[in-house]
Amino acid sequence: RHCSLLGCNLQDNRANLHPLWKGEIDVPGGSRQSPINIRIRDSVFHPQLAPVHTQYDPNTCLHIWNNGYSFFVEFDDSTDKSIVSGGPLENPFRLKQFHFHWGRNNDWGSEHTVDSRVFPAELHLVHWNCSKYRTFEEAIMEPNGLAVIGVFLKIGKQHEKLQKLVDILPSVRYKDALTEFNYFDASCLLPSCVDYWTYSGSLTTPPLTESVTWIIMKKPIEVDHSQLAVFRSLLFTAVGEEEKYMVDNFRPLQPIMNRTVHSSFE
């Protein structure tokens, strides 16, 4: 099913989400769509790629809400208190929100893959280019408007600092629910290893705009199976609608076209 770059509505997009859908969804006119499979042997080591530096102020954490696609933890982006800089970025970008993508079981769920390896979930920390644009909404429409840090999740030991978030998820079970959520340090969700891949891509949900510098961390973080099970208890649907569990909210792989993935490590 084709959807125009901006005309793709959620229903279409969700139609693409059925795990049996293995095809690639080409967006007419799209030359830098996300997610992609990262082929390690095709990536090019870039010695000038410095580590990515995050400076997040836990007091900028505002609330958590279910937008019917994922749950978003949103931050106050009216100052430079929570920023990412360095790496492939020419200037600091402000943290706007983070969210996850996951599967109906632990066999799949991530958006990006590494040598075709799928992870059970993927975290996206979404930042916008506050040096060039005035608002997030403006930045998502611009070629170098966003920087998204992707972190793979794998099943392992419990992630203790994630538990504060997991415990509040039942309060945003339904689409459009919002709950206050304060004092959370998002840097606890980053792996200790600084190695990453970076490439030019797009949003993976509508409006699918080609505005993202992707920074994909090489090492996953560990969560335990019961933490991920709580993600799957959320609903795509609003109160009063026929309940549909929020699972498989990932986009299928997109063609790499003529892009190069750079690595910060050899």
Ligand SMILES: NS(=O)(=O)c1ccc(CCCCO)cc1
């Ligand atoms: N999965 S993602 O990181 O590419 C991503 C990030 C941010 C948005 C926000 C779109 C807002 C429309 O008002 C959508 C998708």
Ligand SMILES: [Zn+2]
């Ligand atoms: Zn995402």
